[in-house]
Amino acid sequence: MPSPVPVTRLLPGDIYPCVDTGTCSSPLTQPSGSTLQVPAPRLNGRVGSRLWSSVILWKQLRSVQPVGSGGFGSVYRAEYLGETVALKKVKKSTKNKLASRQSFWAELNAAHLRHRNIVRVIAATTCVPEGFGDEGSIGTILMEFVGSRNLQQVIYGSPEVLGADRWLRYSADIVTGLSFLHSHSVVHLDIKPANVLLSTEDVCKIADFGCSLKLDPGCERSAVSPQLSHVCGTYTHRAPELLRGGPVSPKADIFSFGITLWQLITGEPPYTGDRQHVLYAVVAHNLRPSVQDHPVFGSERGGLCRAVLSRCWSAEARCRPSCRELLPLLRELGSPT
Template sequence: MPSPIPPTRLLPKDLYPSLDTGACSSPLSKHCSHGSTLQVPAQRLHGKVANRLWSSVIHWEELRWLQPVGSGGFGSVYKAGYLGETVALKKVKTCTKNRLASRQSFWAELNAAHLRHRNIVRVIAATTCVPAEFADEGRSIGAILMGFAGDRNLQQLIYCGTEQLSEERWLRYAADIAHGLRFLHANDVVHLDIKPANVLVSNEDVCKIVDFGCSVKLERGGETSVINPNLNHMGGTYTHRAPELLKGEAVTAKADIFSFAITLWQLITRDHPYTGDKQHVLYAVVAQDLRPPLSHCQLLLAELGRRCRTLLSHCWTGDARCRPSAQELVLHLEQLKSHS
C-alpha cells in the first residue's frame, strides 16, 4: 500500500519544520491523549474560540449538545456548542473499502486550515485522537472542528426549496463562490469538489465553501501539481469533474473553474446537469464535449442569460488554458451584476 501523504504536501511551510513524524497513526501526530496531537499553536482568547489561528487541541469536555447535521462516505457532521460558539464537528471515519482514501480525505481537509476568508468555512481545531465516547464505533481517523456556517447548502436550496432564486440572488451566490475560489487559488489551494452540496448558505445569506477532502495544495506559487500516485485526483463528483482530470492529467486551479460553471448552471436553471449512465456521461464529457444544455432554459435566453451563456462556455471549455482565472471570473461576475 502506498505511504500516507507527507505533511509537506498538505500544510504550509511555516507549520511542518517542527513536526514529529513518530508516534501515532498519523504523520502529524505526537501525543495520543484526549488533547493535543497536531503540532500547531493552540489558542484561547478570554474563553472564546480564537479567530485567527487554528488549534491542535479540541477540548472535548467543552462540547455541548451534539446534533447530527449530515453524513457521507468519509464521516459525519454535527452541530454543537463549543466555548460559547456554535460550531460544526466533522468526524472522519475509516472507510473499510479504501483506508488510504479515508486518510487522504482527512489530511486534505487541512489544506485550507490556515486560511481565513468570508466565503470559506474556517477550521478551528483538528486532531487525530478522538476519545472513545466521541468515536464512531472506534473507526475515527480524526476530527475537525469548524465554524458553523448554516443549516443548509446550495444543493438543498436549488432542488428542495420553494424560495425564488432571483437574478440578483444567484448572481450574488455565484460571486461569493468566485471570491472564495480567488482566495484559495491565491494561496495555492485547489478545492477539486466545487458543487452545490459543498457550498453552505449562512443565516446572513452568504455562501461559504466547505469540505476540502478532495483538495490539493500546489507548490508555493506554482500553477500545476505534479501527478502523485499516492493522491487520488479522481475524487470529487463526476458531474462536476473537469475533463483533464478524467484524462489523468495534472491538477491546475482551472479544474475548479470548470466545476464552478456546472454549479452556476444549476443555480440558474435549477435542473440536473446530466441524465443517463455515469460511464456514458464521463466518456461524453471527454470525447464529445458533453455539457449541460444552454437552450432549454428561458433564463438563459434573455439578455443576462446570453451573457451567462458566454461565461459558461468559457469556463467549461475542454482546454483548461482557455478558461478564465478565478480573478477574471470575479470581474466577469461583477460586470454581470452591474448589468442585471
C-alpha cells in the first residue's frame, strides 16, 4: 500500500530523485513507479553525515541493548560505526494501521535538518534483515544517542522544583529548536517534557516527531489529517484548535510549550481529573494550569511568567507569540529577581 504521506512532506526538492543513491526501502513511489531514492550514506567512517540515509549497515551494529518502550515501539542503545546511537523500532498498530504508518513517516519530517536542539536522524528503513527485527515493526530509525534522561524525569524525579536558571535555560533551548523547525515549515505537534531529551552537556534536544507535520512552502497552516486528528499528540498539551479538529499551525507548538513551561516552573502535572472533562474544559471553558496557587508566581519574575504563559496558551492561535517573539520574552524572565 503506498504511503499516505506525500514525498514532498518528507524530503526537500533538491534531494530526490538523485544519482549515486542507495535504494530507499520506503513504499513511497515516484510517478514513474520507480522506488524513491535518497543520497547514499556520506559516512566517511563516522555517523556525522549531513543527510540521513535510507541504508542501515546492519552488520555494523554492535551491543544492541534496550533503553525503553511505549505505545510507539522500542528504543535501543547500540554502537554503529564506532559511535553510540539510538535505534528506534516503530511498532505496527493493530487498531489503526494507517495512523501507525503515518507516524513512522512523520518521524522523518525533520530528518534532513541539523540543529543542536533537535535529535539528529542518521538513517531510516522499512527493510529489516532476518534476525534484526520482528513482524510487529513498521520500520527502524537510527538516531544520535542523546542520553537516557528527558525533562519528564528531571521535573518529576526530584522532590525540589527546578531553579530559575535551569528552567530558563531549558525553555530557551526548546524554543530555539522550535524556531528552527518552524523556519523549515515543520510543526512538531507533541511538545511535552517526555519528548525533550537532555544531553550529557545538559542541552535540551527535541525528539519524537511521530506526530509532526510538514507544511507546504508558503503555507502558515494546514488541515488536520482525519486519521490522526484524534489519536496523535498528548491531550494535556494539545492546542484547543486541534482538539476541535481545526487547522494546524506553528502556534499549536507554542501552546504545548506554554504547558511545558508551566511544568518546568512548578514541577507539577498540568491537570487532574477525568480526561474527557479536561478536553471539554480546555475547549469550552478555557481551562489552563493554575497560576494562582503557586508562590513562584507571586514575585516580579512570577508576574512576567504569568504574562508569558497567558500569551502562549491563548485560546486564539493568532494571539500567541511566534518563537522569534518568545525568545526575547524568555530573556526578560532572566532579569528580575
